[in-house]
Amino acid sequence: MLTLLKNTRLGLLTAAGLLLSSVARAQTLEANAPAKTAGMTEQEILFWGLLGLLGLLGVLLLVLLLVGITIVMQMKPQLRQLYDLPMVHNTWSGKMLGLLVGDATLVRGEYKDEILDHNYDGIHEFDNDLPPWWKYGFYFTIVFAFVYVGYYHLTTKGQLQVAEYETEMRQAALLVSAGADDPTKLTTYAALTTAADLSSGKSIFTTNCAPCHGQNAEGKVGPNLTDEFWLHGGEVNHVYKTIKFGVTSKGMVAWKGKLSGKQILQVTSYALSLQGSKPANAKPPQGEKEAVKAGGKPVAGL
Template identity: 75%
Template sequence: MLTKRPLLLLATGLLGGYAAAAQTPDAPPAAKAAAMSEQEVLFWLLLSLLGLLLLVLLLTGIVITRQMKPQLRQLYDLPLVHDTWSGRVLGLLVGDARLVQGDVRDELLDHNYDGIHEFDNDLPPWWKYGFYATIIFAVGYLAYYHVLKTGQLQGAEYAAEMQQAALLIAATPDDPNLLTTYQPLLVPAELSSGKAIFATNCAPCHGASGEGKIGPNLTDEFWLHGGEVNHIYKTIKFGINGKGMVAWKGKLSGKQILQVSSYVLSLQGTKPANAKPPQGEKEAVGKAVAKL
């Protein structure tokens, strides 16, 4: 008894600790069970019952077919049944795979070449029916899209989707397809704010004086995406995909973007040192001029 008692106490302690741990909120199984709603439980229960019912029906069908195989064979051998479509389906139940393999299997032809015999086998009926179905589909496709022109081809469908997308975008306040109607800011305080924003966010790519580095020179009369203040505003706000110009929408407010756009126009004709060669098309635009 002195030997068994410590073992019983140890086992009792382990079981008690395990039960307490199982009741803690951190236990994943309990949390998962609590997270499952009654509808989910009912869904999985019904799905399990349906699967069980289908399994029972399948097993019952197999048992009935095996027991009735002699009677089915007699029915299959009848001349009126043997060569019909339903008879071929019935043949699958009695071991005749003509419906899948075809009527002719491994029939030796009466000629050979260099001792090589040639067999004549039917194409599988399922393959032939599938091929016939593709022919019917091709004729219907040709008539629907190219003869009657009822359906839209890829190009027309893409154009229609793009038009619909443009309408959806136009319904939002931030439509990249529509230009704003702002005027350049001329107040020195506004341009000073634009200069500070430019120095923080734009100078790494366009240079501290707008001379151009990775990005284009902003001090000449050549522009890649338009040099009018609203074009500059659009470029800054929405960016240029694939050109390295990021969209500042969401990072800068509308007023800040207009301040930067106006400051960029104030750089026209400043001719900084080490200016990057012109890029884009020449465009004479008005600039915001103010003494900073």
């Protein structure tokens, strides 16, 4: 007996020693913790606080759900007796009560199992109700349709898809700089017509553009540039924009940063000067027909 008491006392002392050691270690870690958490911002503290609160609410709701299920299971015989009362059975609240005792009539509807006179190829039709969830869903779609038509088409307060797209494009344009490198802003240049500029444009075209568009702009991988059909606009500033920013989805590289603004306008003017030249082996037209327009402003600043 004495030996047992000694062993018990020794075990308690050992446990106490381990507990004190754990507490001391926790205090040491706590002392070092501020150096790590000192960098937490107010937003991070708020985030973790809200996350903890949501977790607590989730646990609370789960506990309430389990308690509710337990209460219903314990009271199921009494609830069944109440549900079987005639004054309760056919009411809306009675049907809700039926869900708790295992009667899904509120969801699936009534099964009358009465055969109608309809008979086709041996197939008989029963006079059963449609499921209430289906009927209420159908009624909701009718109400929704009237609200939708009234809001979007009669009062015109709601934006349709095209209006939403235009609004989003305007908002996106505000986020892009309005300088010379803004791809949404067209320039107002006029095509160059001097022999020196067109000669420089031809040299640039032969070196950089001919591999895709052909030596005479008849079109190879790229489209024919000598007809009146254009994929991205045939006016000088549209062609300038296409050359400068490219069309990545169609393999047209951006020449911004490789050619100066003056060089881009020179090759643009040269390409437009080939309109109607009708080279041999010209590629079939692509895009929309568009007459090339003159005009614009001088380009002395390039």
